Amino acid sequence: GAVVSQHPSRVICKSGTSVKIECRSLDFQATTMFWYRQFPKQSLMLMATSNEGSKATYEQGVEKDKFLINHASLTLSTLTVTSAHPEDSSFYICSARDWGREQNSPLHFGNGTRLTVT
Amino acid sequence: DAKTTQPNSMESNEEEPVHLPCNHSTISGTDYIHWYRQLPSQGPEYVIHGLTSNVNNRMASLAIAEDRKSSTLILHRATLRDAAVYYCILLNSGGSNYKLTFGKGTLLTVNP
Numbered sequence: 001g002a003v004v005s006q007h008p009s010r011v012i013c014k015s016g017t018s019v020k021i022e023c024r025s026l027d028f029q030a031t032t033m034f035w036y037r038q039f040p041k042q043s044l045m046l047m048a049t050s051n052e053g054s055k056a057t058y059e060q061g062v063e064k065d066k067f068l069i070n071h072a073s074l075t076l077s078t079l080t081v082t083s084a085h086p087e088d089s090s091f092y093i094c095s096a097r098d099w100g101r102e103q104n105s106p107l108h109f110g111n112g113t114r115l116t117v118t
Numbered sequence: 119d120a121k122t123t124q125p126n127s128m129e130s131n132e133e134e135p136v137h138l139p140c141n142h143s144t145i146s147g148t149d150y151i152h153w154y155r156q157l158p159s160q161g162p163e164y165v166i167h168g169l170t171s172n173v174n175n176r177m178a179s180l181a182i183a184e185d186r187k188s189s190t191l192i193l194h195r196a197t198l199r200d201a202a203v204y205y206c207i208l209l210n211s212g213g214s215n216y217k218l219t220f221g222k223g224t225l226l227t228v229n230p
Contacts, residue, residue, distance in 0.1 A: 004161075006161070032216070034217060034218070036220075043205075043220045043221060043222050043223060044156075044162070044220040045220075046217060046218070046219060046220075049217060091159075093161045093162070094161075095161070095162075095218075097216065104150040104167065104169070104209060106152060106154075106164040106167060107154075107162075107164065107218055108164065109154075109161035109162045109163065109164075110161050111160055111161045112159070112160065112161045114159070
């Protein structure tokens with residue numbers, strides 16, 4: 001079945017540094033990928049929609065200059081958390097949809113990245 | 119976005135069937151009903167989806183009410199590995215505004 005690979009699975013960084021998270025669709029092309037954030041005991045919150053070859057669309061309240069998204073190819077999107085602070089510590093999850101399939105086809109999710117900012 | 123309402127939590131015993139309800143009274147004609155589940159410390163996993171007719175796959179069954187204002191995810195024989203948060207989500211199949219918005223879901227506990 002369709003697989004989305006997310007890397008790294010876990011990262012610890014110091015306050016003020018930047019962290020890059022990769023999301024790859026392994027056996028399908030994804031013109032659009034989605035980035036979510038999940039705090040402990042809460043649901044997933046959509047942060048942004050990543051579009052291949054164009055600018056990402058951010059949800060209200062998400063700082064685009066802090067969460068840089070690049071979707072340079074049909075199989076890779078990256079999320080960079082810039083100047084990370086402890087409040088950015090969270091579980092970040094990417095997802096992608098196989099656009100070769102019908103419009104109601106499901107999303108495939110990565111296994112998430114646990115970011116801890118010290 | 120059309121919203122869904124699910125119980126916060128449910129409990130089941132191993133090897134018994136589980137019926138997870140979802141209300142979506144404001145569903146539109148082009149909204150598909152999707153179910154995902156999330157195991158601890160993992161990304162969500164697709165379970166099943168449907169539009170009007172009941173659906174079956176290797177993981178579960180989806181029963182959709184005739185007026186489509188509610189649906190039920192059925193796990194025929196719960197196992198300990200089915201313990202997860204289950205999300206019922208409406209997805210509009212038309213247009214370019216494809217995105218999944220997650221509610222709080224139902225935390226399913228499976229007792230041995």
